[in-house]
Amino acid sequence: MxxxxxxxxxxxxxxxxxxxxxxxxxxxxxxxxxxxxxxxxxxxxxxxxxxxxxxxxxxxxxxxxxxxxxxxxxxxxxxxxxxxxxxxxxxxxxxxxxxxxxxxxxxxxxxxxxxxxxxxxxxxxxVKAEVSAGFTWGRGQVGTFYSGKGGCGCSLVSATLAQTLQLDSNSSVLLVDLNLQYGGVETYLDVNHERSIYDLTPVLKELNDNHIRNVTAIEKESHMEVLVSPRDAEIAEQITEEHVQRLLRTARLYYDYILVDLPTEMNPIVYAALEEADKMFYLMTPDAPSIRTFGQVMDLYSKINVDPTDRLELILNRISKETELREKDVKQHFDFPILAELREDAKRVQQAINQGKPLRTGYKGKSSVFLKDIKKLADSLLERHSNRSAS
Ligand SMILES: Nc1ncnc2c1ncn2[C@@H]1O[C@H](COP(=O)(O)OP(=O)(O)OP(=O)(O)O)[C@@H](O)[C@H]1O
Ligand SMILES: [Mg+2]
The missing domain is CATH 3.40.50.2300 (Response regulator)
Incomplete structure (x- = not known):
């Protein structure tokens, strides 16, 4: 090219x-x-x-x-x-x-x-080739990664899944980090960038794909685009629901998958992102506190009118031999589909974080079980995509 x-x-x-x-x-x-x-x-x-x-x-x-x-x-x-x-x-x-x-x-x-x-x-x-071939299916899926309990893997999973979707298909992927104060995804990806969603402010009303590409970083391994967090409390305060709404609506037109990493607290930014989501992925670790928090989050959603019906899917993370609660236990409590079970891989994940490298970067040894599960998840999402196109 x-x-x-x-x-x-x-x-x-x-x-x-x-x-x-x-x-x-x-x-x-x-x-x-x-x-x-x-x-x-x-x-x-x-x-x-x-x-x-x-x-x-x-x-x-x-x-x-x-x-x-x-x-x-x-x-x-x-x-x-x-x-x-x-x-x-x-x-x-x-x-x-x-x-x-x-x-x-x-x-x-x-x-x-x-x-x-x-x-x-x-x-x-x-895009041109697709339009001329008569199908523009499946473009513009927004998926949020949220958990009411911190540390369940929202940033790790969204970052690694986004990278995998980009590497394993010819889709275009945008990863958006809405942890505006402290950031999140850069812990798991080797991206650093000066620009953020805040830099879209002057062009918000006429936002187009070039404006978005102007502020994204390119992740070196996969070449996906990442909109990193400003990681600044003062800037974070100036970002509004309108930023999120306009960003996601515009991004839908130009990217196949838009993955949004959300912070734990519920605020207008998180609310705006959830409202825009086609899929709300809820991250849960298989333990009693996580299940309890999920119940509280569901109560909150109903109070603030966030409707999870047909949108919310659970991702169970950090599964290990010692895991007490399994799929069936979670199913007993809630009537939401479980999209994936991702295994704990403390050694590789920690190694990657310590080296400041994405998990997918040139690891020569035995492949990580977590990565295997992420690949399976990516495959199932891509398959859904192509099934939808066929029907
Ligand atoms: N499958 C896994 N295997 C091993 N370690 C994991 C796994 N999932 C998450 N972790 C560990 O948990 C930590 C927290 O994950 P992550 O930062 O993705 O959570 P989060 O939900 O984004 O949390 P926060 O509330 O801080 O935003 C990671 O740094 C990693 O050490
Ligand atoms: Mg995070």
Whole structure:
């Protein structure tokens, strides 16, 4: 794919263009260069997939971006500017910039941005192929991972399952961490990112897939997208139900699976996510306190009008030989389907956490039983998906 991607650099200075290309040459094997005045004459003929647009000195950058977006709506335009100006940034986002890089400070991020751009193109092409083949089934499933009791595995399971869904199928997966204060999924994935859901604020009313891709990190192992938590109490306070609602509704249009890791406490953010969910996965460890908490959560749901009917499925986690309560015991208490039983794998899970690596990364020894169970779960979800498409 990367070999077929046509990269165009628009820059007043050919030497500078070459320099920029030097940073991404290992992602894309070739490029073309034109100057800003040549854009109107050449852009339709060259038909690039990705454009690196270095802001011209005469302030015509925004106009050029509009022109390119109109001529080539499918092209991905990365805008490079020397000036940080929030109003201009908003206008550039509105004009369809895939990403905006402030140079020279952010030039080192160019490689990552380009990788994301290539991935976005792939997704775009896949959507087009599906639409022309007449099926857009199964896109946009939102699944939340919640438990009323902390430490039951919401972050570990959502992160590992998201990675597995992405690796084992050609679906596009978005993992959203709504543990806004403290984060969660980055403990289990090697992702670190400056941007978060909060950075969507200026474009919330007109949110599109490019805006979302602008703020997600790419997980290196699977190339899934992760919207990491801001991990900041002050920022967390400024995130509203509207952020969550608009994010998930827009993401539905562009991703196959959207997995949302939720914190334990019930708050308006969690409520908004549960309201949007097609599937509410409830994580439970097989012990009496967990079962009791689940009962309390069900009471709370009914008080605040969250309807779990046909949406809630249980995932039993940390099953071991010593486990006292099994599927049948849980079934006795509640009338919800049990989607999966995931085994305890203290050694491997702990090893991965200590090394700061995802469980799925290059482990050479005996495969983890937890990972095996996650793979089984991913297979059953993917199978459901394809059954739905067949019917
Ligand atoms: N199947 C498993 N095998 C081994 N250890 C596990 C398993 N599931 C969870 N753990 C352990 O439990 C810890 C807590 O898991 P996790 O962070 O996913 O829980 P959580 O529900 O997200 O908790 P929090 O309330 O802190 O957000 C993990 O760090 C890991 O050590
Ligand atoms: Mg967590």
């Amino acid at each position: 990367s070999e077929e991607v046509r990269l165009l650099i628009v820059d007043e200075d050919e030497g500078h263009a070459q320099d920029m290309y030097g940073r991404v040459a290992n992602t894309l094997p070739q490029y073309l260069h034109i100057t800003p005045p040549e854009v109107r004459r050449e852009i339709a003929r060259l038909e690039p997939d990705i454009v690196l647009l270095q802001e011209p000195s005469d302030e015509s950058g925004l106009q050029l971006l509009h022109y390119i977006s109109n001529e080539l709506p499918d092209a991905v335009v990365i805008y490079l500017t020397n000036h940080r100006d929030p109003i201009k940034t908003r206008d550039l986002n509105r004009a369809g910039a895939f990403d905006i890089l402030f140079v020279p400070e952010e030039i080192t991020a160019l490689g990552d941005v380009l990788n994301r751009a290539v991935k976005a193109l792939k997704v775009q092409q896949k």
